[in-house]
Amino acid sequence: MTFSIYDFTSFTQSVDKFLYENLTPFWALIVEMTIIGLVVLVFYALVGLFLVYAERKVCAFMQNRVGPNRVGPYGIVQTIADLFKLLMKELIYIKNADKLLFNIAPFIVIIASFMAISAIPFAKGLHAIDFDIGILYVIAVSSLGVVGVLLAGWSSNNKYSLIGAMRSGAQIVSYELSVGLSLLTIIILAGTMQFSAIVAGQENGWFIFKGHIPALIAFIIFLIASTAETNRGPFDLAEAESELTAGYHTEYSGIKFAFFFLAEYMNMFIVASIAATVFLGGWMPFHVGGWEGFNHVMDFIPPLFWYFGKTAFVIFMMMWFKWTFPRLRIDQLLTLEWKYLLPINLVNILLMAFVVLMGWHF
Amino acid sequence: MNSFFKYFTDIFYAIKSLLTGMKVTGRYFFSPWEIVTQQYPENRKKLKMFDRFKGEVIMPHNERNEHRCTGCGICETNCPNGSIEVVPVRINMPDGKKKRIIDKHIYHLSMCTFCALCIKTCPSDALAWGQEFEHAVFDRTKLTKILNQPGSSITKDIEE
Numbered sequence: 107m108t109f110s111i112y113d114f115t116s117f118t119q120s121v122d123k124f125l126y127e128n129l130t131p132f133w134a135l136i137v138e139m140t141i142i143g144l145v146v147l148v149f150y151a152l153v154g155l156f157l158v159y160a161e162r163k164v165c166a167f168m169q170n171r172v173g174p175n176r177v178g179p180y181g182i183v184q185t186i187a188d189l190f191k192l193l194m195k196e197l198i199y200i201k202n203a204d205k206l207l208f209n210i211a212p213f214i215v216i217i218a219s220f221m222a223i224s225a226i227p228f229a230k231g232l233h234a235i236d237f238d239i240g241i242l243y244v245i246a247v248s249s250l251g252v253v254g255v256l257l258a259g260w261s262s263n264n265k266y267s268l269i270g271a272m273r274s275g276a277q278i279v280s281y282e283l284s285v286g287l288s289l290l291t292i293i294i295l296a297g298t299m300q301f302s303a304i305v306a307g308q309e310n311g312w313f314i315f316k317g318h319i320p321a322l323i324a325f326i327i328f329l330i331a332s333t334a335e336t337n338r339g340p341f342d343l344a345e346a347e348s349e350l351t352a353g354y355h356t357e358y359s360g361i362k363f364a365f366f367f368l369a370e371y372m373n374m375f376i377v378a379s380i381a382a383t384v385f386l387g388g389w390m391p392f393h394v395g396g397w398e399g400f401n402h403v404m405d406f407i408p409p410l411f412w413y414f415g416k417t418a419f420v421i422f423m424m425m426w427f428k429w430t431f432p433r434l435r436i437d438q439l440l441t442l443e444w445k446y447l448l449p450i451n452l453v454n455i456l457l458m459a460f461v462v463l464m465g466w467h468f
Numbered sequence: 469m470n471s472f473f474k475y476f477t478d479i480f481y482a483i484k485s486l487l488t489g490m491k492v493t494g495r496y497f498f499s500p501w502e503i504v505t506q507q508y509p510e511n512r513k514k515l516k517m518f519d520r521f522k523g524e525v526i527m528p529h530n531e532r533n534e535h536r537c538t539g540c541g542i543c544e545t546n547c548p549n550g551s552i553e554v555v556p557v558r559i560n561m562p563d564g565k566k567k568r569i570i571d572k573h574i575y576h577l578s579m580c581t582f583c584a585l586c587i588k589t590c591p592s593d594a595l596a597w598g599q600e601f602e603h604a605v606f607d608r609t610k611l612t613k614i615l616n617q618p619g620s621s622i623t624k625d626i627e628e
Contacts, residue, residue: 168493172505430493431486446479 112408115231131400142234146223151374155185155426156369161278161425169427192367195360203357212358212365214254219372222248227301228380229409231391240301241289244380245282249335251373252278255344255354262357270353273436274344277334281341284331287451291324291458292317292384295467305388310396312387314467320458325385327451332377333424334439337370338453340431341439374424375417382416389413503527517599522582525575527615534623535616539570539592543586551579552586569618575585577603578611 121141125134159174159182166173174181200208220400222244224234237243252275259271295317296304307313314321334341345353355366382388389409395399434442496502506515517523529535539556553574558566587595595615605611 164497167497167500167503170496170502170504172503175507426490426493426497430489468563 112224112405113230118231120162120204130258139350146220146234150154150220150223150368153375154368154371155189157375157421158188158367159185159412160421161207161371164422164425165429168426174243187365189364193361197362198357200357202263203263207257208357209362211258211261212362212369214257214363215251215369216254216372218247218249218251218254219369219376221250222376222445223372225301225386226376227383228233228413231303232410233302236300236302238298238300241299241304241380241384244376245286245289246425248373248376249278249282251369251443254369262354266352267354267356270344270350270356273346274337274354276436277337277341277343277439280440281331281334281447284327284443284447284451285335287448287455288324288328288331289380289384291320291451291455294455294458294462295321296384301383301388304384305390305424308387308390308393310393311468312385312390314385317458317461318467320454320465321385322459323450325381327447328381328385329420329423329427331443331447332381333427334443335378336424338374338424339428342428342433343436343439345432374421378420378424379413379417380412381420384417386420387412387415388416474553517601519599521599522579522584523598523600523601523614524603525580525586525595525615527573527594528596529617529620530623533617533620535594535620536592536614536623537570537573538592538622540591541569542589542591543595546585546589548583548585549579549581551576569622573615575613575615577613578608578610 108304122138125137128134129137162184163173163181174184177184177187199205225237225240225244225247227233227236255274256271259269259274260269262268292304292313293299295308295313298304298307305312308316310316314325317324337344343353345355350356355363358366389412391401391404391407391409391412393404494580508515526538527535541554541556544552544554553572553576554570555572555574556568557567557571558594561567584597604622
């Protein structure tokens, strides 16, 4: 078994071979799925905890504050303490709530983001499942989360929850279009929907540089639309603290609330990693076509580092948006999508198709 | 045609105004030395309150242990909460006259609303604001303070 931080293919294949040699194919598959499930679960929890801490610190610095700094050095244990607090809180059962839907809703939200994460390539060979329609799968699965949000709002028997959920529904139906179309722009350039092929296609330059103007426009539109899709500020009408207390998760407490909370941050991570993979090259180091020496130097930095660096950059951009801009009204939200983003996006796809047709990309 | 141009100018104006906002928050993010939050218990030793801070009412004494209070009782009359009690005494002056001076200037911090009426109305500027703000005590009798120091007397430069 060889282990290399630059290429995980031989490592994962040797684990796969070992399991199939020692077990029947059925049990080998079950064990593999369990291992991947556990790895993703641990990753999920760690990333969620870290992102909550990062969000609080970034927000604090942007508002000239210090942020959490009491629990542990620089407050790094704060989110773990918060997690234990949430785990120990009482689960309150709402009178006249639809019990079944009320209990299912947080699981739908969290499973949707859980399914999306499995299709994302973290490094070469570190990729749970490589569909040849990877992008389509991620778009389909990540928008399932809104079903959970709608169920939560409907079953809580609370007007604030219902209004929040309905807003979330309207928002996702609108912005899903922009997310899909901006990714489609890059699919035209890449010529494939498979994540591994998209990353491999960026070996001599990331798509945001290769597709220059239309790719840059698509990237900006994707950033805006995906911020809206994850229900984050300035598009957080679904939970609008100042008017709807907490929107669709007003009635949830304890670990069920934690599920919604965690799913929100994981959706942000997933969206950021899609942006990083599709536009910024995923785990692919910064390469310039033709510059062999420069590309070799960049190859020394491990792919995991590149991947997390780019994702962190996109996440930071999204946090920057959230803590700078005021929340949009529902009519402004829909105007932005239907009158600005969608027409620009359609023209942009046409432009990209023309650029690809004429061979004007790099 | 006009509305066609307006559509695009709107977009550019919107992007410009968004970037203006992001510049402000971005500058704050990258300049952590501008943070205004006080790390209170840690910076206790070097914490200096601002000049106009209303900590408590004090009676300044000079280096010869002299204060400026004539014992007129205006502060006691003006206090809306009755948190000041002036206890005067009459003493015989060497020239045979009698003079009213203070025995005790009692200040109940527990009743004070920090309205500053006593300080503003004092004709001889005998009272002032102190900077002390850590007033927590275990026994509320400790909040009753005698502002004039033991053995102090009135300064000579107060006009009668």
